[in-house]
Amino acid sequence: MTDDLKLPRRLLIGTALAAPATIARPARADGEVIVRTPGGAYDDVMRRHVYDPFTRETGIRVTVVAATAAKLIAMFRANNVELDLIDTGDAQLMTLEGMGALAPIAYDRWRWSKPEDVTSEVKLPYRVGNFTYATVLAYNRESFPGDNHPKSWADFWDAGRFPGPRMLADIASASVNLEFALLADGVPKDQLYPIDLDRALRSMSRIRPQIRRFWDTGALSAQMLSDREVVLGSIWNGRLQTLIDRNAPLAYTWNEHMIQVQALGIFKxxxxxxxxxxxxxxMMQPQVQAGYAKALIYGPTNERAFDLLTPDERARMxxxxxxxxxxxxxxxxxxHENRERVTRAWSRWVLR
Structure with missing residues (x-):
């Protein structure tokens, strides 16, 4: 994610939290680990379920710091790495990996967690996913009562059958919803990549008159749905579930949702x-993941953690x-390979 993950966060998949020019702290030895996190309520959850139990188990203190992707890159380039563990969207970690900034994940030395229990899609040499979140199709139940609601992105694009103002993600949120535009245009899920950028933007042009605004943060997307500025939109599932739990008349479909990853990396x-x-x-233990997954309303990546969740909890993740x-x-x-090209094309398209 890129903004303050659900929760009270999204965290998430490119964070824009401000960081100080330097991280003020006393000299430390092996008794402290500095962790980059998205900040906010996320830190409270992780402190309760991960950091404090880890300190009790090992005696190692955990200090958290909010830092942007730009700050992380600047640290590495200046040979002045002030962090140990990086907890961020996997796209940011891929950038650092490409620069040679990360150490391999020491799966062979894990003693609390079993690497074979981790979902294969997120278990990679230089990063490991610690939870998944999703971008889903949300709708207002008062505008679309009963079963009369969009059930796919093709339905979302059908403003005749499902009228009302809509929202989709802006490039500033980390990535625009090109995948949903292609699904609406008839591209099967297993053929989305490589993305046909021209086709995706042509599809976007068909729905653009119905788009009230392209959101750039999870907070904005939640506010627009909550205030009924829009009645349909893409949104991170945790942001939406928080509103639903507060009795907002909102719902969503899991059909054609996009799974995204929050991951861990280690500065070499x-x-x-x-x-x-x-x-x-x-952090990757099933019982530990089950605890913070329930609090964040995101999905664990240790498959054994799902066994520790109730059916209702699993249905939300x-x-x-x-x-x-x-x-x-x-x-x-x-x-990662096409972001600059997409950004240039999107900037031209959105100004038309």
């Missing part, structure tokens, strides 16, 4: 690489077996 030049490796291992059948993983390799 970190002062406490070993402590960061241990914290990553600790992406990344499980049913989720993988009805949705698809965003291809961040394609986005």
């Amino acid at each position: 030049d970190a002062r406490n690489v070993e402590g960061a490796q241990r914290l990553a291992d600790f 992406p990344g499980g077996e049913n989720s993988r059948r009805s949705g698809f993983y965003q291809n961040i390799v394609w986005w």
Whole structure:
């Protein structure tokens, strides 16, 4: 995610949180791990379910810091790495990996978690997903009562059958909803990548008259639905579920949702690489993941964690077996390789 993840966060998949020019802290040894996080309520959840239990188990103190992707890159380029473990969207970690900034994840030395229990799509040499979230199709139940609501992105694009103001994501949110535009245009889920950018933008042009605004943060998308500025839109599932739990007349379909990943990476030049490796291992335990997944309303990546959740809890989370059948993983390799091209094309298109 890119903004303050659900929750009270999205965190999430490119964070725009401000960071100080330098991270003020006393000199430390192996008894402290500095973690980059999205900040806000996310830190409270992780403190309760991960950091404090880790400190009790190991004696290693965990200090959290909010830092933008630009700050992380600047640290590495200046040879002044002030962080150990990076908890961020996997797209940001892919950028750092491409620069040679990350250490391999020490799966062979895990002692709390079992690498074979981690979903294969998120278990990679230099990063490991610690939860999944999803972008879903949300709708207002008062505008679309009963079963008369959009059930696919083709329905979302059908303003005749399902009238009303809509929203979709802007490039500033991390990525625009090109995949949904192609699904609406008849492209099967398993043929979305490589994205046909021209076709996707032509599809976007057909729905653009109905788009009230392209949202750039999770907070804005939630506000627009909550205030009924729009009655349909793409939104991160955690942001939406928070509104639903507060009795907002909103709902969503899991059909054709896009699964996205929050992941862990370790700076290779970190002062406490070993402590960061241990914290990553600790965080990936099924019982630990089950705890923070319930609080964040996002999906665990340790398959064993789903066994510790109730059916109702599993139904609210992406990344499980049913989720993988009805949705698809965003291809961040394609986005990493094409982001600049998409940004240029989007900037031209949105100003037309």
